[in-house]
Amino acid sequence: MAKLSKSNLPSFAVEVFQNEYLPEGAVEVNAIATVTATGGGTSGGRPLADGPDAAVVIMVDCSGSMDYPPTKMRAAREATAAAIDTLRDGVAFAVVAGSHEAREVYPGDGRLAVADDSTRATAKQALRRLTTGGGTAIGTWLRKADSLFLSRRDISIRHGILLTDGRNEHEKPEVLGQTLDAVSGHFTCDCRGVGTDWTVAELRRISTALLGSVDIVADPAGLADDFRAMMETAMGKGVADVGLRVWTPQNATVVFVKQVAPTVIDLTDRRTEAGPRAGDYPTGSWGDESRDFHLCVRVPAAAVGNEMLAARISLVLPQPDGSTEVLAQGLAKAVWTDDLASSTRMSPQVAHYTGQAELTESIQQGLAAHRDGDLDLATAQLGKAVRLAQASGNEGTFKLLQKVVDVVDAKEGTVRFRKHVSEADEMTLETRSTKTVRVKK
Incomplete structure (x- = not known):
């Protein structure tokens, strides 16, 4: 973990979770970057600085x-x-x-x-x-x-x-x-x-x-x-216009960048170029809080024994003179191995948030199918959502799903649409479908 701070700003830290070991020929690197800001916002309702901040x-x-x-x-x-x-x-x-x-x-x-x-x-x-x-x-x-x-x-x-x-x-x-x-x-x-x-x-x-x-x-x-x-x-916000900067080496490309906690937001198409092989993704304003981001990078295939830096992940803040201040930084790596146990192990953080993104997608697709009159597809997608919510411990979403479907078997994702579902309950489920839970420690 790397941390840089300034007296009048929150202190940012980036922690990267991944399994850096890849089998020979693999080209996809996945990592979760947990960004934490502390010491910002307000203290006892008082602004950080005098004047309208x-x-x-x-x-x-x-x-x-x-x-x-x-x-x-x-x-x-x-x-x-x-x-x-x-x-x-x-x-x-x-x-x-x-x-x-x-x-x-x-x-x-x-x-x-x-x-x-x-x-x-x-x-x-x-x-x-x-x-x-x-x-x-x-x-x-x-x-x-x-x-x-x-x-x-x-x-x-x-x-x-x-x-x-x-x-x-x-x-x-x-x-x-x-x-x-x-x-x-x-x-x-x-x-x-x-x-x-x-x-x-x-x-x-x-x-x-x-x-x-x-x-x-x-x-x-x-x-x-x-x-x-x-x-x-x-x-409670203490700093605005913070960017998530992703640098990748030559011949490597960013597949996607998504905020995955506390809500799912796809930032991939929001990239602005920031110099050779680097791009910035907007994250908005920060107070005392922590967010998780899922980064997927495609790298050139390599033989067993090779290793490389797959991505450098930085939090950056624009300065009045046009430069940027680096607030914190973390690294994602790739190491090719022939050890099956190492290369097939999935990072718990990556697995968890991949499931949370699937949960969001299943809910939205299921409700869209229900509006279109396709009850079979709607039932299948919301059944999948129930299974994912139960497995990941997303109790809030699970309870919202129960207002729309009767859960027969949560572990298997077997559900039946309830006969009388209020429009408010259905809209609440759709609106809050992007809310995720943090990975369990």
Whole structure:
């Protein structure tokens, strides 16, 4: 393990888990990189440094559907107020009302307020201007948030919270895609769907592009607690724009890079070149936390007795002068052997997260098949998901699966679809399908 730190940043460490031994002729190297950040975020609710070290924009759906039932809009106001109360002094913030357009609710004039007792109180009074009407065009909300963040270029930690109850019906998918391309890398964003009339894939597309989370709040009464928890997490971030840099030797190529804990996020297509044989993959903002990444590299085949460095994995932070600071580093190796026991042994970490990725895929494919009316495929995929969840100890996902299928034999993956499955239970399973459990020590 290698560790580099700086007094005003979290201290990062990278630990690599793999079986570096390969049989003769093998070309694929798999490794799990556990990245841990400590000493960042906040201490007792106090910022690391004086002044606004973070900015938050809360985007609240105010389309006409938010008034059905009226408790939905009331809960959204209460949740936004709870989030505002959680802002620590010195954080820049704004509230945006979203419909087929985006309207600044507080503070207005394209600015961000700075949180203190006075601005928090005024902002909560302004929430009375969150009134319903119009359609839904989420791209306009994101562009408004982006323009607000750009008004304070001196702030590096930028975080959005987006709440919606419906589909993005007043904007073409390609327009939303163009917006995500335009704002990606400018801020992170947590997305929440309230009720069951929104689309999981749509919000996951946004949260993935903006390196945030997505979840369902089926009952509006749970919004305030969820918003408060999201804001507390945002307030714990200590550094933004951290990249995972992967260097590979000549004639070696990266097959994929995925975050596999606490959720599965495929970062492979997010690579930006970073010099000869190196590429950076975005990881967003960090506080005191640990994440796991699965790296797969294809190397040239070699004879028994040869060994090589397959990849150098670094955490890097961009600097104002265009350079990058290396925060931590780890190595993945390849050693060719004719010892069968060594070359066939699978790293427990690699095996575990390969199974967790399969679990995510099985749930999503099973629910998609169910929507398409293919009950046989849906049952087979969700049965596989039950088997994988039970084997890996993913109790949270196992319990969600039990609300959708009756488990006959968990070990064999034998299940039957339940006769009466609520839409909320099915959407909850789909939304949380990417959540994983850490490998058991």
